[in-house]
Amino acid sequence: MPSRLYTCAVLSAALCATLLSATASAQIGKRFPSERKVVRDPVTGTMLTFLTSKPHGDSKIYPTHPQWSADGKWVIFRSRLADGEALAVNEASGDIVQVSEGGYQGMLNLARKSMKLYFMRKPKDAGGGGLQIVEVDLARVFADSAAGKMQPAASYQRVAGILPDSLEAGGDMALDAGEEWVYFRVGKTEAARHLAPGAKIEPNFGPRNMGAGPNGIARMNVRTGEVRHVVSVPFQIGHIQANLFNPGEIVFCWETGGKSPQRTWTVLADGSGLRPLYPEAPYEWVTHEAVIGKDEVAMAIMGHRQIPGAAATVAGAATGVEGANPGQDDAWGPAGTREKPSGLAIVNLRTRQMTIAGQTPSGSGLWHVHGSSDGRWAVGDDFSRSVYLIDRRTREMTMLTTGHKTTAADHPHPTFNADGTRIEIQSAMLSQDGRTMNICIVPVPEAWLKRPAP
Known part of the structure; x- marks a missing residue:
C-alpha cells in the first residue's frame, strides 16, 4: 500500500499537470462550443436570447462602457470559462472565442470605430515593470481563430504603454471617443501632487467607510505611450467613463458605495471645466x-427608502433576501425616498437641464439605467431584477423581462447596443443555484421600433 507521503506527491504532480495544462490551453483565439438559447420570458413573453447558458459564472461589461465590437457582431464579456481572460460571443452563431492571453484587470474597453480592445494588465513576471495598457486586434483574432491558424499572442496583443508604479493606477479605465487616449484613476500620492495647496481632503462618507480622497485622473496616449495628468479631486473617484460621442470629455463619480454628497462630475481631458454634472x-x-449620447447622461435618482413617519408602502418593503434591497441604513441620511421627485433622469451636458423619463409606480424604482444614443429609448432595472423600457417621447413604460432572481450574483445592468434595437443584460434566470449569471440579449419590441422617431 503506498505511503501517505507518496500519495500526496502523486496528487500534487497530477494537480501541477492539470494547472500547466489549463495554462497552456488558455490561449488567445481558443474557441468554445455555442451555448446560445432562445427562451420566452414566462411573465412578459419577450423572446430572450441567452448567448451563454451554462454555469461558468459570466458577467457583462459595466453599462458605462461599450459591450459590442465595432462591427456589431460580437459581445465581449468575462467568464470563468477562461478564468482571468476576456471572451467574445458571436450574437448570430453563438461561437465563443477567447480574446486575451495573459490576463487583464479592471475595465474592458471596446473601441467603437475600430476592432480594438483595450485593458490594463499587471505583468506576472517579477521584472515586468509597471501596469501595462494592452491593445488587442480583434479583427485578426476572429479571422485567424475561424481559420484555425492562430499565431503567438504577441501577434494580436500590443503593449501600448506602461504606467509607473508611482501613479498607483488601476480600477476604471475609459477609451476616449477619438481612440487615441485612455483615461484612468491614479492613487492618493500622485493625486496630492496636483492638488491646490490647502485643499480640503474629504473624509469617508456613509456606513461603508468609503469616499475619502484624494484621487485623480490621468491619461495615456495609446500610440505614443505619453502620460499626462488630467485632474485631482479631494474625494474617492469611481466609474470613470468617456463621452463615446465627443472626444476629450470625461464623466466620473464620487464613490462611497451608496449615497454621495455630490455623486456625478464631469471634466475635460485637459483638466478644465471640472464641475458637478448634476448638482444634487x-x-x-x-x-x-451612464453617458448615452453626445449631449446626454442617464442616471438614477433613487426612490427605494421608506418616508419617515409615513404609512408603509411596497416602495420601502423589505424583500427578505439579503442584499436584494440595499441602502436602507439610517447612516446614509434622509436621501432616497419618494417624498421628492425620483426616477430615471437624463441630464443634458450642454444646457444642464434634467428631465425624468420615467419611474416605476412601486418597488425600489429604477436603479441601473441606460438609453439609446438616438434619444428614443431609456431602460432601467430595479431591485426585483426586472427590466423596464421607456419611450422617451410618450413616457410609456413597459416591463421587458423579469424573473432574473434577486439571489443573482449581480444585477442585470441593461445596456443598449449602438443602433438602439437590443439590450444586453446579465441574468440568473437559467441558473440552478440562483446565483450564476449568463449573458442575455433582450430585443426592443418590434411594435416599438416601428413607431415614428421623435
Missing part, C-alpha cells in the same frame, strides 16, 4: 450615471 440636494440619492 441632500435628499437626492443619485447613482449609476
Whole structure:
C-alpha cells in the first residue's frame, strides 16, 4: 500500500499537470462550443436570447462602457470559462472565442470605430515593470481563430504603454471617443501632487467607510505611450467613463458605495471645466450615471427608502433576501425616498437641464439605467431584477423581462447596443443555484421600433 507521503506527491504532480495544462490551453483565439438559447420570458413573453447558458459564472461589461465590437457582431464579456481572460460571443452563431492571453484587470474597453480592445494588465513576471495598457486586434483574432491558424499572442496583443508604479493606477479605465487616449484613476500620492495647496481632503462618507480622497485622473496616449495628468479631486473617484460621442470629455463619480454628497462630475481631458454634472440636494440619492449620447447622461435618482413617519408602502418593503434591497441604513441620511421627485433622469451636458423619463409606480424604482444614443429609448432595472423600457417621447413604460432572481450574483445592468434595437443584460434566470449569471440579449419590441422617431 503506498505511503501517505507518496500519495500526496502523486496528487500534487497530477494537480501541477492539470494547472500547466489549463495554462497552456488558455490561449488567445481558443474557441468554445455555442451555448446560445432562445427562451420566452414566462411573465412578459419577450423572446430572450441567452448567448451563454451554462454555469461558468459570466458577467457583462459595466453599462458605462461599450459591450459590442465595432462591427456589431460580437459581445465581449468575462467568464470563468477562461478564468482571468476576456471572451467574445458571436450574437448570430453563438461561437465563443477567447480574446486575451495573459490576463487583464479592471475595465474592458471596446473601441467603437475600430476592432480594438483595450485593458490594463499587471505583468506576472517579477521584472515586468509597471501596469501595462494592452491593445488587442480583434479583427485578426476572429479571422485567424475561424481559420484555425492562430499565431503567438504577441501577434494580436500590443503593449501600448506602461504606467509607473508611482501613479498607483488601476480600477476604471475609459477609451476616449477619438481612440487615441485612455483615461484612468491614479492613487492618493500622485493625486496630492496636483492638488491646490490647502485643499480640503474629504473624509469617508456613509456606513461603508468609503469616499475619502484624494484621487485623480490621468491619461495615456495609446500610440505614443505619453502620460499626462488630467485632474485631482479631494474625494474617492469611481466609474470613470468617456463621452463615446465627443472626444476629450470625461464623466466620473464620487464613490462611497451608496449615497454621495455630490455623486456625478464631469471634466475635460485637459483638466478644465471640472464641475458637478448634476448638482444634487441632500435628499437626492443619485447613482449609476451612464453617458448615452453626445449631449446626454442617464442616471438614477433613487426612490427605494421608506418616508419617515409615513404609512408603509411596497416602495420601502423589505424583500427578505439579503442584499436584494440595499441602502436602507439610517447612516446614509434622509436621501432616497419618494417624498421628492425620483426616477430615471437624463441630464443634458450642454444646457444642464434634467428631465425624468420615467419611474416605476412601486418597488425600489429604477436603479441601473441606460438609453439609446438616438434619444428614443431609456431602460432601467430595479431591485426585483426586472427590466423596464421607456419611450422617451410618450413616457410609456413597459416591463421587458423579469424573473432574473434577486439571489443573482449581480444585477442585470441593461445596456443598449449602438443602433438602439437590443439590450444586453446579465441574468440568473437559467441558473440552478440562483446565483450564476449568463449573458442575455433582450430585443426592443418590434411594435416599438416601428413607431415614428421623435
